[in-house]
Amino acid sequence: MIAKTPSPPYYAVIFTSLKFPESEGYHEMAERMAELAATQPGYLGYESARDEIGITVSYWENLDSIRNWKQNLEHLEAQRKGKENWYVQYKARICKVERDYGFELALATEKSRISK
Numbered sequence: 001m002i003a004k005t006p007s008p009p010y011y012a013v014i015f016t017s018l019k020f021p022e023s024e025g026y027h028e029m030a031e032r033m034a035e036l037a038a039t040q041p042g043y044l045g046y047e048s049a050r051d052e053i054g055i056t057v058s059y060w061e062n063l064d065s066i067r068n069w070k071q072n073l074e075h076l077e078a079q080r081k082g083k084e085n086w087y088v089q090y091k092a093r094i095c096k097v098e099r100d101y102g103f104e105l106a107l108a109t110e111k112s113r114i115s116k
Helices: 026-037 063-070 073-086 107-115
Strands: 010-019 043-050 054-060 087-097
Touching: 010 063, 026 043, 026 073, 054 063, 073 087
Parallel strands: none
Antiparallel strands: 010 054, 010 087, 043 054
């Protein structure tokens, strides 16, 4: 699902990772971090995909919200476990979103088109 974000400006944290094939506990921790992030002040949403490489983009109102999330105690524990157990490599990038645009197929229009 594509995150519903407000009009810019806002911030994005792009987290790109390669993990070991055997990563016991990773999926549970990733789910917990998604739940926890959603409760943080300034959190706007996230998008994530994983095949050979994992990319998660989280969206935030401001840089202070990102700093606070990075220092969350449970998140710090997940970071430690990631370095010790799951990741071969990762990179985090923080970006200011100054412009965005998109497309969404209207469901009613699509149903009409398919049924013809």
